[in-house]
Amino acid sequence: MSYEDEYDPLFDDPQDEKPQIFARRELVEIGHVPSEKRIVGRENEIQSVGQYLRPVVNDDAPSSFIIYGKTGTGKSLVSRHVAMRARASGERRGNRIGVVYIDCSQDSTETQAACSIARGLNEESSTGIAVPRTGLGRSHYYARLWDILDQRFDAVIIILDEIDRLKADDGEDNILMQLSRAREAGKTSVNIGIIGISNKINYRDRLNERVKSSFGDDELVFNPYDANQLRQIMEARRDAFVDGVIEEGVISKAAALAAREHGDARKAIRILRNAGEFAERNGYSTVREEHLDAAQKRAEVDRLQELLSGLTPHTKYALMGLATLTANNPEDEFRTSVIYDAYRSVCADAGSETLTLYRVRDLLREQSFLEIIESYHTGGGRGGGSYTVHQLLKEPEIVFECVDTGAEDE
Numbered sequence: 001m002s003y004e005d006e007y008d009p010l011f012d013d014p015q016d017e018k019p020q021i022f023a024r025r026e027l028v029e030i031g032h033v034p035s036e037k038r039i040v041g042r043e044n045e046i047q048s049v050g051q052y053l054r055p056v057v058n059d060d061a062p063s064s065f066i067i068y069g070k071t072g073t074g075k076s077l078v079s080r081h082v083a084m085r086a087r088a089s090g091e092r093r094g095n096r097i098g099v100v101y102i103d104c105s106q107d108s109t110e111t112q113a114a115c116s117i118a119r120g121l122n123e124e125s126s127t128g129i130a131v132p133r134t135g136l137g138r139s140h141y142y143a144r145l146w147d148i149l150d151q152r153f154d155a156v157i158i159i160l161d162e163i164d165r166l167k168a169d170d171g172e173d174n175i176l177m178q179l180s181r182a183r184e185a186g187k188t189s190v191n192i193g194i195i196g197i198s199n200k201i202n203y204r205d206r207l208n209e210r211v212k213s214s215f216g217d218d219e220l221v222f223n224p225y226d227a228n229q230l231r232q233i234m235e236a237r238r239d240a241f242v243d244g245v246i247e248e249g250v251i252s253k254a255a256a257l258a259a260r261e262h263g264d265a266r267k268a269i270r271i272l273r274n275a276g277e278f279a280e281r282n283g284y285s286t287v288r289e290e291h292l293d294a295a296q297k298r299a300e301v302d303r304l305q306e307l308l309s310g311l312t313p314h315t316k317y318a319l320m321g322l323a324t325l326t327a328n329n330p331e332d333e334f335r336t337s338v339i340y341d342a343y344r345s346v347c348a349d350a351g352s353e354t355l356t357l358y359r360v361r362d363l364l365r366e367q368s369f370l371e372i373i374e375s376y377h378t379g380g381g382r383g384g385g386s387y388t389v390h391q392l393l394k395e396p397e398i399v400f401e402c403v404d405t406g407a408e409d410e
């Protein structure tokens with residue numbers, strides 16, 4: 001069959017007759033780091049981080065500190081932004097400042113993190129030092145890192161995002177100790193400032209005393225954005241869309257939706273982008289308020305998928321069990337033993353063996369860190385004993401959608 005002379009609507013339909021929704025889509029892409037003029041509502045936090053980094057610029061010993069705050073509150077953004085400004089300012093004074101950003105959920109072992117820091121700060125053509133991605137032992141990565149620092153910089157700022165995901169391999173001798181004590185221990189003459197970032201407010205309690213003392217008592221807390229701030233953040237990205245495409249009221253409603261949960265800017269931007277994509281796909285010439293519900297649901301699914309990625313199949317089965325229970329009794333909380341029964345039926349459907357009740361209880365507890373479920377201990381009343389109950393924080397339908405998708409990938 002020949003298509004040569006025929007008009008093929010698949011490819012020949014004039015695209016430009018479709019309404020254009022996006023002008024600069026990249027402004028609402030996930031992972032896009034906005035420029036300074038688009039950073040809204042974090043002036044005080046920028047000032048505070050700037051205070052901590054000031055010594056680095058002046059070639060003094062910097063303080064290391066931790067930033068806490070819920071997801072999407074601008075912790076990474078503000079840290080990177082201020083670190084880059086510190087670097088530029090240092091350079092104007094003749095101080096060479098290195099900045100490296102590490103996502104500890106990706107580089108969670110000490111060796112991986114040390115390797116990534118060394119690679120991030122290296123420039124092999126000027127140092128002559130090779131830092132292979134794999135193949136070296138931990139101490140060799142450190143040795144190369146100290147050499148790179150001494151050759152290239154007067155000071156460095158190391159941003160450790162999701163610092164709570166770092167595995168402390170052998171107790172005290174972990175990467176935070178190494179970095180925070182490197183100068184004092186004579187391994188390098190370069191000042192090292194560490195910005196640790198965490199969503200978990202109790203993270204500090206898990207640090208050992210010596211690391212704690214290196215971090216001092218210094219911590220900043222970033223509060224969730226309110227609807228007004230979220231609206232401004234989205235307004236500052238309006239030029240992602242063709243002029244006039246966003247209907248009146250859309251940004252305010254999207255801000256209200258995102259603020260209702262926990263003031264997450266990432267989610268707000270996602271909702272806006274999804275609404276634009278929805279309009280685009282369905283041939284609308286404008287983005288309308290009624291597109292926001294679908295957009296929000298998509299944002300929820302995306303977020304849960306991110307949270308679920310990397311979880312073991314059994315954690316997913318346990319969540320499925322809890323979601324099934326919740327679908328029948330919304331807003332209810334369930335004892336571990338009840339969830340365990342539901343989990344067993346999920347395993348049976350999936351043709352999988354089951355883990356023990358205790359193991360499943362542990363899996364559920366671990367999840368309570370991840371904003372998917374909430375677990376707490378409760379007294380059973382007089383003579384009732386105490387037990388743990390768990391509540392799903394997401395809509396069960398969203399869990400069904402995500403877990404199904406996840407299971408196909410395995």
Ligand SMILES: Nc1ncnc2c1ncn2[C@@H]1O[C@H](COP(=O)(O)OP(=O)(O)OP(=O)(O)O)[C@@H](O)[C@H]1O
Pocket residue numbers: 031032033034038039040041042069070071072073074075076077078198199233265266269
């Ligand atoms: N104040 C802000 N102004 C403009 N955009 C913002 C602001 N805060 C956050 N954003 C947007 O939200 C995205 C997520 O922010 P960021 O990565 O800084 O959050 P976070 O607090 O580090 O969250 P997580 O803990 O999930 O990494 C940013 O890439 C940016 O697009």
